[in-house]
Amino acid sequence: MKPIKLIVIGGGIAGLSAAYYAQKRALAKDIPLELTVLEADDHWGGKITTDRVENFVIEGGPDTFLAAKPWGVALCKELGLAERLHGTNPRQRNTYVLHRNRLEPLPDGLAMMIPGKVGPMITTRLLTWPQKARLGLDFFIPPHANDADETLGGFISRRLGRACYENLIEPLMSGIYAGDGDQLSLLATFPYLRDMERKYHSLAWGAMSMYRQRLRAQRQSGSRSVFLTPTTGLAEIVEALAAYLKEHGADLRLKTKTSQLESFQVATFKPVGLPTFQHGWDVVLDTEERLQADAVILATPAYVSGKLLASLDPELGSVLESIPYVSTATVSLAYRQDDLPRPLDGYGYVIPRREGRRALACTWTSTKFPHRAPDGYALLRIFVGRAGQEDDIAWNDDYLLDIAREELRLTLGITAEPFLTRVFIWEKAMPQYNLGHPEKLAQIDAALTKYPGLALAGNGYRGIGIPDCIHSGEEAAKKLVRKDIVDALS
Numbered sequence: 321m322k323p324i325k326l327i328v329i330g331g332g333i334a335g336l337s338a339a340y341y342a343q344k345r346a347l348a349k350d351i352p353l354e355l356t357v358l359e360a361d362d363h364w365g366g367k368i369t370t371d372r373v374e375n376f377v378i379e380g381g382p383d384t385f386l387a388a389k390p391w392g393v394a395l396c397k398e399l400g401l402a403e404r405l406h407g408t409n410p411r412q413r414n415t416y417v418l419h420r421n422r423l424e425p426l427p428d429g430l431a432m433m434i435p436g437k438v439g440p441m442i443t444t445r446l447l448t449w450p451q452k453a454r455l456g457l458d459f460f461i462p463p464h465a466n467d468a469d470e471t472l473g474g475f476i477s478r479r480l481g482r483a484c485y486e487n488l489i490e491p492l493m494s495g496i497y498a499g500d501g502d503q504l505s506l507l508a509t510f511p512y513l514r515d516m517e518r519k520y521h522s523l524a525w526g527a528m529s530m531y532r533q534r535l536r537a538q539r540q541s542g543s544r545s546v547f548l549t550p551t552t553g554l555a556e557i558v559e560a561l562a563a564y565l566k567e568h569g570a571d572l573r574l575k576t577k578t579s580q581l582e583s584f585q586v587a588t589f590k591p592v593g594l595p596t597f598q599h600g601w602d603v604v605l606d607t608e609e610r611l612q613a614d615a616v617i618l619a620t621p622a623y624v625s626g627k628l629l630a631s632l633d634p635e636l637g638s639v640l641e642s643i644p645y646v647s648t649a650t651v652s653l654a655y656r657q658d659d660l661p662r663p664l665d666g667y668g669y670v671i672p673r674r675e676g677r678r679a680l681a682c683t684w685t686s687t688k689f690p691h692r693a694p695d696g697y698a699l700l701r702i703f704v705g706r707a708g709q710e711d712d713i714a715w716n717d718d719y720l721l722d723i724a725r726e727e728l729r730l731t732l733g734i735t736a737e738p739f740l741t742r743v744f745i746w747e748k749a750m751p752q753y754n755l756g757h758p759e760k761l762a763q764i765d766a767a768l769t770k771y772p773g774l775a776l777a778g779n780g781y782r783g784i785g786i787p788d789c790i791h792s793g794e795e796a797a798k799k800l801v802r803k804d805i806v807d808a809l810s
């Protein structure tokens with residue numbers, strides 16, 4: 321039997337997961353597979369990058385993943401990392417919102433960002449009394465009758481009032497998408513909010529029910545943490561994936577940039593009753609080397625995938641390129657505990673857009689994950705960059721460090737020299753699922769039916785979080801590593 325020659329382009333979490341599940345499926349189903357993974361950068365993991373320095377664990381990109389989406393935990397279990405997964409610190413769980421230059425506690429009882437407990441919403445200083453009264457109208461406003469999409473900002477404002485959106489929901493949502501809620505598609509980002517509206521005729525009733533369910537599930541599972549991460553950082557997942565692939569003979573190539581994807585007709589294929597597998601692929605590298613493949617998984621950002629496909633299929637290429645991405649940066653700063661004017665008694669704070677700050681949020685990493693800084697030191701991480709503010713920022717280390725230090729001075733009164741700093745700049749990193757995104761996905765899916773040997777994976781399509789990216793990789797592997805394809809090739 322001829323092996324399926326599969327090339328995965330992009331060695332972020334989506335590409336490595338695609339390669340892992342492809343290899344695993346091939347072994348489980350006795351499918352011969354020749355697997356190559358191409359990565360432009362000099363390290364695996366893409367946005368997942370962990371710096372372990374002077375006994376600090378510093379995440380450059382993501383720092384945790386959502387436990388409720390099953391694909392992250394499942395992959396970690398398979399890789400033997402289950403015992404190494406930690407939740408966030410259960411003893412100091414405060415999160416704050418910057419409001420009129422003061423840190424106000426995030427009201428307790430939020431379920432998927434929506435207030436699910438009445439008491440904390442009555443006492444919170446994030447809303448005035450008239451704004452709280454407006455929030456209460458949610459119990460009486462009928463759901464939208466039609467299925468049309470709307471912006472996330474429009475939806476929340478319609479149900480809970482604009483102030484609740486701007487002061488509470490917008491900064492939480494920004495932490496996920498770095499996006500502009502007045503552009504983001506409700507159906508592409510938080511479709512369950514629409515379902516909640518339909519089912520409960522009120523977001524608050526829905527959130528109350530979800531909050532109770534979550535507490536029950538956490539009591540049953542014994543875990544209270546919504547987020548998980550391996551002991552010495554998310555790079556553990558990347559390292560385990562790369563080790564697995566190496567052990568199983570995959571050809572793993574770093575510093576190997578793909579510049580174009582071409583397809584050609586394969587002369588031998590079996591027509592009747594079997595899926596036709598007409599396309600073979602030429603993967604053209606920037607060195608002009610050409611690698612041939614029967615199947616290709618594009619696990620690059622959508623705009624890169626679009627460029628790679630542009631000459632083969634201009635229409636598909638341009639839809640992919642039209643998915644916008646926002647640049648962001650993280651700045652980590654370590655201090656001696658004695659240099660901090662106030663205790664870091666929680667996970668950190670988020671900053672609403674309307675506060676006019678250049679930073680987006682600040683994580684108190686050494687409280688959120690106490691093992692990530694040595695005794696006597698604190699580690700903080702500032703996020704910079706969100707949709708609509710990119711042109712106001714000079715994307716270089718010194719400027720970003722200045723923004724971070726200014727933020728820490730204004731909000732926490734920290735003026736000491738940091739013991740250590742790390743800046744990570746992520747150019748065009750966060751896809752924006754704006755209004756029209758579901759229609760783009762439909763166009764992409766329709767175009768892909770022409771290419772049975774091509775699959776897309778990654779954060780540009782159906783979920784930006786790590787579990788979603790892992791899932792996208794697994795789905796791509798399922799599409800391309802199949803017995804009938806080997807039969808068609810042989």
Ligand SMILES: Cc1cc2nc3c(=O)[nH]c(=O)nc-3n(C[C@H](O)[C@H](O)[C@H](O)COP(=O)(O)OP(=O)(O)OC[C@H]3O[C@@H](n4cnc5c(N)ncnc54)[C@H](O)[C@@H]3O)c2cc1C
Nearest residue numbers: 330332333334360366367381382383384578778779785786
């Ligand atoms: C600052 C930040 C914080 C985040 N925080 C969280 C979090 O806490 N939890 C969470 O779940 N998610 C978080 N996310 C989102 C999540 O990290 C990403 O969505 C996810 O890691 C993207 O994975 P990916 O494989 O799709 O893309 P990437 O990681 O971007 O991987 C794509 C890879 O393709 C490579 N590539 C590009 N062009 C080419 C080419 N021409 N040839 C070959 N290779 C190429 C790139 O070098 C890259 O390695 C965060 C993201 C950022 C930026």
